[in-house]
Amino acid sequence: MSARASSAHISPSAHYTGYVWYRHRLAEPAFVTGFGRLVHGLLSPIAWGARVGFGLDIEQFLLQRHLQIDAQLTAAIERGGVCQVVEIACGLSPRGRRFSQRYPQLRYLEADLPLMAARKRLLLGGQGWLGSRHRVRAVDILAEDGAASLAALFAELDRRKPLVVITEGLVNYFELALIESFWTRLADQLRQFPSATYLTELYPDLREHPRYRQLRWGVGLIGRLTRGSYPLHYRDDQAIELGFKNCGFREVAVLDPSRASQALGLAPCNSAGLVRVIEARV
Ligand SMILES: C[S@@+](CC[C@H](N)C(=O)[O-])C[C@H]1O[C@@H](n2cnc3c(N)ncnc32)[C@H](O)[C@@H]1O
Structure with missing residues (x-):
């Protein structure tokens, strides 16, 4: 089976994160699936053990990335004049619904x-939430051409206006070479807009981090549950910046959401964070 055909094994994880967003009042009940609720229940003893035994709070990581991306998107809309957003690998995330409600012009x-x-x-x-401004399309980030490619997805955007593209919960499911080829194709697309920002999160390979061994255990578990692997990309923030620049991004900010807990409305963190949010511009 080709790498392209095999990434569908990732999709079930969207039910779990969808349930987490609902639990933390970021989503309406319509976003909950029976499968998401079931998996959340089955994993809760493991999540509890990781929190109590290792100090690793899985839902805290998810909220950190989600709320930091929300904060960067809010600033891009309110201060950067962004009026079009593409969220790739949207899964069952409520962000499109929340932002379309909050900013009807988007x-x-x-x-x-x-x-x-x-x-x-x-x-x-089914909830009457879609319209001419809020739509859903099929895409495969691994497709280099054809109906599911990035070029086809971007064809319906307004090239005279600024753009934000988001991927959340996607990049660490792929080997670095594969995801860098996506980022390179994405940067090529983004250069066709007057200004364009890419927001994503990733888990770096922070070997010096006091929780590194526990993190490796956690990502091994995610890999087993999604029947794939969950490689950690880049050794530190500088390597992330260089990696994105090599893919064609001009300006790269690497944010550690654990440093913005208060602003994000989260409980304070007592150690440096394990997740990074990247804001990259072409
Ligand atoms: C962990 S879920 C994250 C969903 C959502 N972004 C969130 O944070 O709740 C990963 C998502 O990536 C999508 N995905 C997997 N492979 C993909 C690909 N090749 N192209 C586009 N999306 C893909 C899956 O279908 C799934 O919805």
Whole structure:
């Protein structure tokens, strides 16, 4: 089976994160699936053990990345004049719904693999939440051409206006070479806009971090649960910046959400964070 065909094994994880967003009052009940609730329940003893035994709070990591991306998107809209957003690998995330409600002028395009996109379209459409400004499309980040490619997805955007593209919960499921080829194709697309920002999160390979061994255990678990692997990319923030620049991004900010806990409305962290949010501009 090709790498391209195999990334569908990642999709079930979107049900789990969708349930986490709901639990933390970021999503309406329509976003909850039976599978998401079931997996959350099955994993809760492990999550409890990781929190109590290792000091690793899985939901805290998820909230850190989600809320930091929300904060960067809010600033791009309110201070950067952004009026179009593409969220790739949207899964069952409520962000498109929340931002479309909050900013009715925004064009918000959600995209995912065809089956997940169909499911999301049904979910949002069934509630009457889709319209000419909020739509769902199929995309495969590994497709270099054709109907599921980035070029096809971006064809319906307004090239005269600034753009934000988001991927959340996606990049660490792929080997670095594969995800860098996506970032290079993405940067090529983004250069066709007057200004464009890419927001994503990643887990670096922070070997000196006091929780590194526990992190490796956690990512091994995610890999086993999603029947794939979960490689950690880049050794530190400088390597992240260089990696993105090599893919064609001009300006790269590497944010550690654990340093902004208060601003993000989260409990304070007593150690340096393990997740980074990247804000990259072409
Ligand atoms: C962990 S979920 C994250 C969902 C959502 N962003 C969130 O944070 O709740 C990963 C998502 O990546 C999507 N995905 C996997 N492979 C993909 C690909 N090749 N192209 C686009 N999306 C993909 C899956 O279908 C799934 O919805």
